Amino acid sequence: MAEKKESIVMFPYMAQGHINPFLALALRIEKRNKYTIIFVNTPLNIKKLRSSLPLNSSIHLLEIPFNSSDHDLPPNSENLDSLPHHLFPSLLKASLSLKPHFRKLIYNLIHQENGQKPLCIISDMFLGWCIEIAQEFGIFHSIFITGGGFGSACYYSFWLNLPHRNTDSDEFVLPDFPEASTFHVTQMSEPLRVTDGSDSISVFHREELLCHWSKVDGILFNTVEEIDKLGLMYFRRKLGRQVWSIGPVILSPGSRRDFGVSSEVCKNWLDKKPSYSVLYVSFGSQNTISAWNMMQLAMALEGCGKNFIWVVRPPLGFDINSEFRANEWLPQGFEERIKDSGRGLLVHKWAPQVEILSHKSLSTFLSHCGWNSVLESLSHGVPMIGWPVAAEQFYNVKLLEDMIGVCVEVARGKRSEVFHEDIMEKIKLVMNESEKGKEMRGKALQVKAIINNAIKDEGNSKGSSMDAMDQFLNAALNLKTKGKFNNEV
Numbered sequence: 001m002a003e004k005k006e007s008i009v010m011f012p013y014m015a016q017g018h019i020n021p022f023l024a025l026a027l028r029i030e031k032r033n034k035y036t037i038i039f040v041n042t043p044l045n046i047k048k049l050r051s052s053l054p055l056n057s058s059i060h061l062l063e064i065p066f067n068s069s070d071h072d073l074p075p076n077s078e079n080l081d082s083l084p085h086h087l088f089p090s091l092l093k094a095s096l097s098l099k100p101h102f103r104k105l106i107y108n109l110i111h112q113e114n115g116q117k118p119l120c121i122i123s124d125m126f127l128g129w130c131i132e133i134a135q136e137f138g139i140f141h142s143i144f145i146t147g148g149g150f151g152s153a154c155y156y157s158f159w160l161n162l163p164h165r166n167t168d169s170d171e172f173v174l175p176d177f178p179e180a181s182t183f184h185v186t187q188m189s190e191p192l193r194v195t196d197g198s199d200s201i202s203v204f205h206r207e208e209l210l211c212h213w214s215k216v217d218g219i220l221f222n223t224v225e226e227i228d229k230l231g232l233m234y235f236r237r238k239l240g241r242q243v244w245s246i247g248p249v250i251l252s253p254g255s256r257r258d259f260g261v262s263s264e265v266c267k268n269w270l271d272k273k274p275s276y277s278v279l280y281v282s283f284g285s286q287n288t289i290s291a292w293n294m295m296q297l298a299m300a301l302e303g304c305g306k307n308f309i310w311v312v313r314p315p316l317g318f319d320i321n322s323e324f325r326a327n328e329w330l331p332q333g334f335e336e337r338i339k340d341s342g343r344g345l346l347v348h349k350w351a352p353q354v355e356i357l358s359h360k361s362l363s364t365f366l367s368h369c370g371w372n373s374v375l376e377s378l379s380h381g382v383p384m385i386g387w388p389v390a391a392e393q394f395y396n397v398k399l400l401e402d403m404i405g406v407c408v409e410v411a412r413g414k415r416s417e418v419f420h421e422d423i424m425e426k427i428k429l430v431m432n433e434s435e436k437g438k439e440m441r442g443k444a445l446q447v448k449a450i451i452n453n454a455i456k457d458e459g460n461s462k463g464s465s466m467d468a469m470d471q472f473l474n475a476a477l478n479l480k481t482k483g484k485f486n487n488e489v
Contacts, residue, residue, distance in 0.1 A: 006119035006477070007036040009109070011102065012144075013124040014042055014091065015080035016285050017372055021146040021222050022124070023049065024249040026059055028469070035119070035473075040105065042066040042098075044078040064101045071097065081285050084319065085390075089191070089201045095127060096208065103133045110137065120476040122220065125152075128212025135215075140476040143213065144220040147371040149231025149245065150399040151392035152221070154180055156213070157234070158188065159205045162197050177234050180395075181402070186412050187394040217479070218242035220472060222249055222371065224454045225464045227378075227404060227447055242475060244468040248375040248451060250354070261345070263352040266309070266359075269345050273307050273361040276441075279427060280356050280382075282311040283368040287389045291315040291329055292417055298330045300423035301344065302337070306363075306431055309345045309356060316414055324348050357382050364430045366410070369396045381448035383407065383440040385426050389414045406444045408436075 008029060012022035019041065026037045037059045039049065046063045053059060068077040071094035077083055080091060110117050120140040123130035125147075134141030145152050157163075157174040163183075164172060170185045185193060195202040213219070218241055225232060225245040236243050270278060281301070283289065289297070294315045301308050313320050315329055326335045326346070338344030353373070356362060357380045365377045366385040374396055377384055384407040386397035400407035410426040411418040430437050456463035462470070 004116075005034060005036045007038055007109070007113075009038045009040060009106070009118045009121045010144075011040040011121070011123045011127060011130060012146075013080075013095065013126040014045055014078055017080075017370060018124055018126070018146050019045060019049070019079075020251050021249050021372060022122075022144060023052070024251045025122075025144065025220075025222075025246070027054070027057070027251075028249055029473075030057065030059060036060065038062055038109065038118070040064055040102070042078040044076060062105060064098055064105060066094075066098060066101075068094070070094075082321065085286075089204075092126060093200070093204060096129065098127075099129050099133070102130065103136070106133055106137055106139070117480075119473075119480060120217075125213070126209060128209050131212050131215050140217050140479050142218045142220050142472065142476075143216050144222070146222050147392055148223045148374070148396060148399065149221050149228040149235065149243075150180070150403075151231065151371060151395040153177055153231040153234035153238075154183075154395035154398075155392040156210060156238075158192055159202070160210055162195065162202075164188065164193070165196060176238060179230055179234075180398075183398075186416070187388075187398065189390050189394070190414070214239045214241070216241060218244060218472060218475060221245045222247035222375065224248065224451055225468070226450050226454065228399070230403070231399075242472075244472045246465050246469045246472065248379055248455070248465075250372070250375055250379065252354075261347045261351060263355050266345070266347075266352055266356055269309075270356070270359045270361045272342075275360050276363040276431075277307050278359075278361045279306050279308040279364050279366060279431060280353075280362060281308060281366040282351065282353065282373070283313070283387070283389065284370045284373060285350075286320070287368045287370070288313050288315055288320050288414075289387070289389065290415055290417075291317070293411070294329050295331065296418055296420040297423060298334050299420035300427065302331070302334065303420060304424045304427045304431075306427060307343050307361075309347060309351065311347045311349070311351045313349060321349070364427070366427070369393045369400065369407070371396060374400065375451075378406065378444060378447045379451050381441075381445040383430055383437075383444040385410050385430055387411045404443065404447065406440055406447060408440070 010022055010026055012018045026039055029035055030037055039059050040062050043063045046061045049061055069075050073090055117139050121134045122142050122144050125143050125145045131141050157177045161175055163174055164185055171182050173182055174180055191201055223245045224247055232243050312324050314322055335346055354376055357376050365382050367373045368389050369386045386407045386409045388394040388397045397409050408426055410423055454463040454465040457466045
C-alpha cells in the first residue's frame, strides 16, 4: 500500500504577480511526488487557474468565498490586475475578510483527514494573518515572499521606519539597514512618500503585515542566495527567522493563454532579426506610465534605430484594461510606420514574455523591474533598462544597477517627466557595442550561469536553491515528527 502523502496548503494574494510564482512553486514541489498540494484562492482566480494547470497535474484547487461588492469594489473584482491603482489598498484591506473562511477551510481539511494536519501552510506576504490560524491548529507556517531579498528588505524597513519623516534632506539611510546605502525621496512609491504613519494604509502595513512576519516559522524568497545576500542577511538579522532562497520559480512558457499576440507571431518576427538586436519594452500587468512619457518613449523607439517589441497599455488616468487608442496616445502614424518598416512590433495588453526574453535576437529589456520580470530577464542573460513606477521596483533597480551591474535607470516613478533624447541615450548605451553595454551583457550572462547553477537538481548534486527547498521541507517535517505541532483541533 502506497504511503500517504503529506499535504501542503498554499495561499497567494489575489494578484497575478503573486499567484504565478506560487503556482510555479507548487508545480516544482509537485514534481517531487511526495506531497499533495492544496492551492487556495477566491472563486474567479481558481476558475482561471483551472484553465492554466497542466492536464496531468494533481494540484487540488480550493475556493474560498469572496464577494468584492461587499468591500466597495467593482463586481467580480478578485484580482489586482482587474482594478485601477486607487483601489489597490481596498483589495488589500478586503483580504482580511478571508480570515474566517480560511480558518474553516483548514478545520475541514483536518477533519476530512481524520485529524491528520497539513505538513505546512505557505501563505503570501500580504496575508500575514494566516500565522494566527497556523498557530491555532499547530501547523508549521512560512510566508513566501515573491519578491527579492533586497527589494523586500527595503520595503519592510521603509514602511516600518518611515525614515524620510525624520530628516529635512531628500537623501537618507535606512536606520536598520545602513548596508543598503543612501536613498533619495524619489525612490519611494507615492503612498509611502506622503504617509506620516497615521493613515489607514500605513497602519495596515505595520499592524496587519509587518508585525506578523516575525512570528512565522520561516520565510521563503523567490530569489537566489548568491545574487541577493544583502537583503536575505537583513531578514535573518532583523527577524531571527529561518530564511530560504528557493528561486527563481518561474512559470514555464505557455502558461498564459490570453496573449495579445501569439507566440508563433512573435517567434516568426524575432527569427528575422539579427542576434542581440531587439529591445523588449513592458511595464508588467499592473503598471503604466503617463501619456506624456508614453509619447516620449514612442519617439525614442522610433528615433533610436533599434528593433523593438513594445507591450502597450493605456496611460495613467485611463482603465489599464481598456482598449488601447494608438491614434490618441502615440505619435500620428507611429503604428503604421513601424509596421511598414518591420522594425517594431506593438503588442496590446499581453505578450509571451519568457519566449521573447529567451530568443537569441533579444538584446535588452526596458522594464518596470517588478521582480518576476527581473528573474525572467536575468534567467536568460538579458541586461535591463530600469523604469520603476511602484512598490519595491525602485529598490530592485538599485540592486540591479549599483550592486550587480546589469541595469541602468532611465526614469523614476509614474509622473516624473522624461524626454525622448534621454531615453534614446540609455537605449544606445546598453544596445550599442560600448564598453558599458558589453560590460552589462557580460555580467548578465554571469548571473544567468549563477541562476542555472542554483536550480541544478542532479541526484547528489544540487544547487543552492534546490538545497534550500530541501531544508525548508525537512524543517517542516522534523517539527511535525518531533511533535511540536500536536495541538488538538
